[in-house]
Amino acid sequence: MDDRPARPQREVRLLAKPAGLPGPEHFGVVETPVAAPAEGEVLVRNLFFHVFATLRILIASATQDTPLPSHQVQLRPADHALMHALRQDGRAAVGELAAGTGWSSATVSRRLDHLRACGAIFFDIELDPGLLGGSAKTLLWMAVAPAHLDEVATTLAHHDELAFVAHTTGPTNLVAHALCRDTAALYRYLTHGLGAVKAIRTLETAPVLRMLKAVGTITPAGPARVNR
Known part of the structure; x- marks a missing residue:
């Protein structure tokens, strides 16, 4: 367990309700103290912020200082x-x-515009990583000297093979999610991509053989849609 006091965390707060897609001017970064993790807890450092689908509903419904409306949207049969x-x-x-x-x-x-404005409907994009050549999914657990942790994390964040990079506490202090075309591509990345980062002292790989639960939409099998 790391007994050093935790550094302040940066919270991304919504400052103003956007009329359309949110932009940098609608958010603000505020530093707040973080308590040391308790027994059985892990402190994770996120390197990137992603506006996910649920957050888009919140953005469309309220600002930071305005509570969400208590009434429910009345849906018509159609x-x-x-x-x-x-x-x-x-x-x-x-x-x-x-x-x-x-x-x-x-x-x-008109009805779509109304349902989108009140947050009842939102549009998002879901991609199968396999379509982009990411059929070999692997979790990577790395140990890096603290003096080089930020430098290594920033370097890995620019690797095309990695979908996620974060700091952690424990025996390893850096975790990443690699998406490679196949095991041969994964081997090349481990030996040449990560191998070139000398500050990585140890590396453990955990191939993802089967996904049991994840966020996504279940769609029935059917003919592929042709782009128009």
């Missing part, structure tokens, strides 16, 4: 048909959505 069509194909054209709901195209557009 809204369920609209959402079902979007779950099947989030890229469906307005005309296709109109056919599925019985509304006109203009009504579908």
Whole structure:
């Protein structure tokens, strides 16, 4: 257990509600103290901030000092048909959505704008890492001298093979998630990519053989959609 006092953490706070997509001007960084981890806890340092889908709903609904509205959005019967069509194909054209709901195209557009504005519907992108050549998934646990920790983490953050890099406490102090095309590509990355980073003292690899639980959408098997 590291007995040194923890450094302040940086919180990313929403300062103003964006009219469209959020930008840097809508966020602020505030430093707050972090208590030392208790028994059985691990202190993790995040190097990157990602605006995930749920956070987008919060951004669309409130600012930092404004509570979320207590009322629920009242969905119409046709809204369920609209959402079902979007779950099947989030890229469906307005005309296709109109056919599925019985509304006109203009009504579908207005209703979509309203549901998106109140946070009932949001659009996000999910990609299978295998489509981008990331079929070999591996967790990497590294031990780095504290004096070189920030330098190594910053270097690894620019490696295309790594989807995630974070500081941790314990026997190892750096963790990363590697996505490689196959085991041969993983071997080349371990020996040439990570091997070139001399400050890494030890490295443990944990191949991910099967994913039992993850965030994502379950879609029925069917013909692939052709881009229009």
